[in-house]
Amino acid sequence: MELEENLIEIISLSGEVKKKFLKAVKHAKNNEPEEAEDVFNEADDQLIKAHLKQTELINKEAGGEKLESSLLLTHAQDHLMTAILLKDMAKEFMDLYQRLEE
Numbered sequence: 001m002e003l004e005e006n007l008i009e010i011i012s013l014s015g016e017v018k019k020k021f022l023k024a025v026k027h028a029k030n031n032e033p034e035e036a037e038d039v040f041n042e043a044d045d046q047l048i049k050a051h052l053k054q055t056e057l058i059n060k061e062a063g064g065e066k067l068e069s070s071l072l073l074t075h076a077q078d079h080l081m082t083a084i085l086l087k088d089m090a091k092e093f094m095d096l097y098q099r100l101e102e
Contacts, residue, residue, distance in 0.1 A: 003067060006053050007076040013050035014079035017043045021083070021090040028097040036094050047087060050080055 020043030027036035054077075061067045 003057070004072060006057060007072045010050050010053050010076040011072075011079050013046050013053070014076075014083040017047045017050065017083040018079075018086050020046070021086045025090050025093045025097075028094040031097070031101050033094075033098055033101075036097075040090060040094065043090075044087065047083055050083065054080055 020039050024036045024040040024043065027033075027039060057067060067073070
């Protein structure tokens with residue numbers, strides 16, 4: 001059950017992170033750079049938590065504990081990878097909007 005709880009936490013955190021990165025881009029688009037940066041940093045902190053959960057699972061498997069592959073595991077990985085990609089894209093968009101305002 002612990003595995004499922006960790007996976008659900010990764011999914012939940014990653015979903016919130018994606019929403020916040022998109023919110024940061026909207027703030028940047030509306031010429032609100034301070035708000036954009038605040039929301040971006042908040043999302044990044046949550047992303048670190050999700051990534052640490054993933055690292056915990058990887059370390060368990062590397063230590064010999066067998067983790068069963070499942071649709072939930074795949075879903076969690078997908079959400080986390082998408083959130084990481086969105087972080088990079090959000091930062092690029094924020095930088096572009098900042099340049100447009102200069």
